[in-house]
Amino acid sequence: MTNSINCNKCSPDGSPLLDVLSTAGLKQIAVLGMPNTGKSTFFNRLTGANASIGNWPGITVDLLVAKIKLGLQETQVVDLPGIYDLRGFSEDEEVVRRFLETNPVHLVIIILNATQIDRQISLALQIKHLGLPALLLLNMTDEAPKFGVQIDPEQISRHLGMSVLPISAKYGQGYSQARNLIALELSHQAEPVLAGKVEHNSVTDAEFAAEMGALLQDSFQVSDAFKDTLTTKLDRVLLHPVLGLPIFFGLMYLMFQVVYTVGKPLQDGLNALVEWFKHIAIEPLLSSLPKFPHDLLIDGIYGGMATVAAFLPVIWIFFICMAIVEDSGYLSRSAYLMDAFMERLGLDGRSFVMSLMGFGCNVPAIMGLRVMRSPALRLLSMLVIPFSLCSARLNVFIFMTTALFSASVAPLVLFSLYLLSFAAAILTAFIFKGRYPNQEPLILELPPYRFPTVKQMLLRAWSETRHFLRFAWKFIIFGVVAIWLCNNLPTNVEPASAGTLSGAIGRALQPILEPIGINPKLSVALIFGFIAKEIVLGGLAVIYATEQDAGLAGAIAREIDWVQAYSFMLFTLLYVPCLSTVAVIKAESKSLKFALIGVFWSLGLAWIASFIFYQGARGLGF
Secondary structure, eight states, X not given: OOEEEEETTOOTTOHHHHHHHOOTTOEEEEEEEOTTSSHHHHHXXXXXXXXXXXXXXXXXXXXXXXXXXXXTEEXXXXXXXXXXXXXXXXXXXXXXXXXXXXXXXXXXXXXXXXGGHHHHHHHHHHHHHHTOOEEEEEETTTTGGGGTEEEOHHHHHHHHTSEEEEOBTTTTBTHHHHHHHHHHHHHHOOSXXXXXXXXXXXXXHHHXXXXXXXXXXXXXXXXTTOOOOHHHHHHHHHTOTTTHHHHHHHHHHHHHHHHHHHHHHHHHHHHHHHHHHIIIIIHHHXXXXXXXXXXXXXXXXXXXXXXXXXXXXXXXHHHHHHHHHHHTTHHHHHHHHHHHHHHHTTOOHHHHHHHHHTTTOHHHHHHGGGGOOOHHHHHHHHHHGGGSOOHHHHHHHHHHHHHHSOTTTHHHHHHHHHHHHHHHHHHHHHHHTTTSOOOOOOOOOOOOOOOOOHHHHHHHHHHHHHHHHHHHHHHHHHHHHHHXXXXXXXXXXXXXXXXXHHHHHHXXXXXXXXXXXXXXXXXXXXXXXXXXXXXXXXXXXXXXXXXXXXXXXXXXXXHOOHHHHHHHHHHHHHSOOOHHHHHHHHHHHTOHHHHHHHHHHHHHHHHHHHHHHHHHHHHXXX
């Protein structure tokens, strides 16, 4: 069995890494490569771990560690962040440099893109001059002929003094040979080696350039007969200066249509299944309990969790679609399309891409900002990303649109919320860009288009869904229990009435929330939604549990109209990010003041936006 560890606390000084990697008796392997070389794909295939896979430069920002057995040898494999140069100044380059300088390794596996070997071979040369035992894997060799690239691995091996093997990590070509070669290299390396200081390298820049030139001359050729590839032809359309952005947003709308059209029937089926299980198993099992614990377990815990669980198919479909967008190479092109516009807001194309990553979860998207060198750019991006419509909010919106809107209108409503999330991000960047000025240029690599394999899509969807389950359940259980108790205490009044704790909370908030159309019951769900947005939907299931004869959707539809529902969704979209997001912002910015600025800004913007919409709609007679 493989044990994988997310090392999310690695700092440039390298000290936390020693805590993770000090396991005695294990041989240490470091996997190193430039962004977009398939490094994480190979790491997943080698270790069985579910590392993030994305055809976007800089996607791997955390160290992933996995223990595997190669032959008879227990081995620890570390997936280092993708970098361009060991002597660079980005935080990722600093982490890799400090890792190699403070953690002895038995082998460095260097993974480079065979189609771009002329731009990437410098990293292998740097490892050579550090004196580290290394093995070079030339990935994507199946694509090299399409680009007219011819490589001589034996000549590369001769120049570098290390084994070189062509592979295709995506399709598994050469994988068995690579695994055997890794085991063989480890068997020859009894003791680990510690790199010297990178900046103390004795090779001058001129000598290094001459060595790389000789290597490429002997081992690398590009055919003069190279013609336009499919990537070039597609880019003429998808990166068109006029049509590019409309096509991008059209494709995003198509993705939302697929999520809704395919995910909704699956959601209905799973919802029926959990209701059936409740009637035939849960209720008979707990029927002998007193009313209070009986209702707490069934209407509180089971009802809240079952409502959220019913939306897992939607999350699954959503992340399959996102895997296609990311792994195809289109995501980096969206950064290119948006870069000029984002630059006017003090951001760049990477900020836009990380905002798209926030559609899954804001937390890893904010952590992904470590690839940016500029502190000001990172801070401004941290204010923008929480407005991304994450998967937890998606659950709430799909439920509300299904309950209050027709099947033909619901996808349009959902798409409008995505557009409004972009609008909120743009407004935030425009207002705060003067406070956090950025001068860092964007260097962007556009990889060739690749359609991900079915295995990659399913692994990505499973990994993200599993993360959602692991991360969300503890918050959901706490939230739904707390809401149920507020709804049923004190016990001498009618549940969910004005006399309960939830009624008191709702009444206290009405002067603030009534002008935006949010009633006392919805107010309670919003309060607990600050802990985690997953609680909002589970909380609504608990709050309206007394009206289950019409179903949750029917109960809510009887109390609010579409204007109130849209105002509620708009407020949920923009108001305070979840507690985990706030905690990550504080940790990444190293400033409580900055985190509080983000909290109060989002609250104020949410109220103003909902007020303008609600009062405007009522003023028009809706």
